[in-house]
Amino acid sequence: MGIRFFLALCFLLLVLGCEVQGAVLPQQHDASSQPLLAQVQESLSTYWDTAKTAAQGLYEKTYLTTVDEKIRDMYSKSTAAMSTYAGIFTDQILTMLKGDQ
Incomplete structure (x- = not known):
């Protein structure tokens, strides 16, 4: 994160x-012929x-490749832990639902 x-x-x-510096746009010879919306869209596209x-x-x-490896390692460890805890939680729920027989 x-x-x-x-x-x-x-x-x-x-x-x-x-935005503060103002991007240098190529000068258009006939800028008045373009509608304002087209000019804004072109400007936003250039900024984007x-x-x-x-x-x-x-x-x-x-x-960094080491960061990528650490993320993969953390993911595999966390999924292993979550599957263990999910199994324990499932067993507890099933025991509660079954009750004493």
């Missing part, structure tokens, strides 16, 4: 940074592509 939060925070800061590219680059820089 920490990595996802970190990436989300970086993405948010990147978008805000682009820039943010997506930056987030992908950040993810590729911070990707």
